[in-house]
Amino acid sequence: MKKQDENTTFATKTNNGEMKYLHIIIYIGAAVLTLWASSCNGNSGEQDSLSLLEKDHALPSTQTVLSQLKQNTDLVTTEVKIRKIVKYDSSKHESISVFNPNTWKYGERKCIVPVEITIEYGYDLRDMTIDNIKLTDDSTAIVIELPKPKVINAGYNMNIDEGSVISISTGLRDKVGHELEEELRRKGYEAVMKEDLSSYVQDDVEKNAKTVFESLVKALGYKDVRIITFADYSKI
């Protein structure tokens, strides 16, 4: 009985001895984990500044001219001003995937930004050849055939009236900043440029083109000027 007790005491002592080291190992492990976690946090800070540096590298030099000077001579006859209200609601387009931590977003972002777009329509004068301008046999009247009008210039308002911008962010989401506002305005502009506005503006463009050409040719002394637009000769 005494021997059994001794054995049990020995076993307990041995177990206690192993446990001692197990506890020390667990404690050291927890300390290492904590240190590793804090060092990871430091690395992410470095990555942030690195990514900005990369962005900085992507910036063009101040001397950058993206395209060469175009040898264009375009005639602008009509200017159209358009206003679009650009609406963004993150909750309608974002989905959460359990396996993708990048989609774990708590909260929503909403924004309304107005964008004013100017589009100028007209004609590329290089598209007009000598065959498009004809004199009548007695040289008293002139007939000008105009090609199909096209967009000559387009762009959107550079300045933002911050008072007209509505932005909402909830939960853990960042406030809506300039980056998102600018991206929304660009998307709004692209959406307008994709739309076919010819049904709204083509009549005006051609009417204004007639006025411009008439005044140009009448300055030369021609009293009788006939302008045939693309719409006119597509009807013939």
Place this chain on the structure above:
Amino acid sequence: MKEKAKEILELIANFFIIYSKWIWRIAIVFITFIAGIVITLLIANGKNSNTEIVIEDSPLEIQEIRPKGDIVVCSAIMEDYAPVRETEHHLFTTDEQHTCAQLLTQKCCYKINLDKVEYIVSDSTKTVLVKIPEPEYKSYTQSSEFISDDEEFWAEALPSTNDLKKKVEQQIMNKFCTPANKRKAERYAEDAITNVLKSVGYEAEFIHSLDKGGLE
């Protein structure tokens, strides 16, 4: 010495044995806490991760359709930027440097208003004396991009980007409006008018000032 070290080690070990139950409880709380921090960090990281921005459909409002009579010459796409750096001061941690940049892409060109072009026609020689006005610089914003290291910080620190954009616009204008480009613009406009006049049987002659007496 060796024995003393053994004694201290034994003391530490005994401490763990006596309080093992509590240590385990604290460890579980600690692990749960770490897991919570990791999940929060992932959510916080996720809120800034790039997702495609999709805008809602909305109708267009045509505000104005205006007649014009301009010849557009010498167009080019130009891009430039202006950076801003600022330091964020913290109470307990070190100060943080922030950077942002405003980029602008503009289509630049010169315009000549046809209403201001003057003509004197000589039917006998079939020549037209033409005086073209000064080309006028115009720019159209194609894209306006703002990049920063901390969108939220810059939303507070820079309430409006309009001044920054004006600065970039000025930089673009300075680069585009060179005497050489202006001369090119005048030459292209002269070519365009010459072609139109030739089509109706007239020769064009360009002059800097026009009076009824002819050339000056």
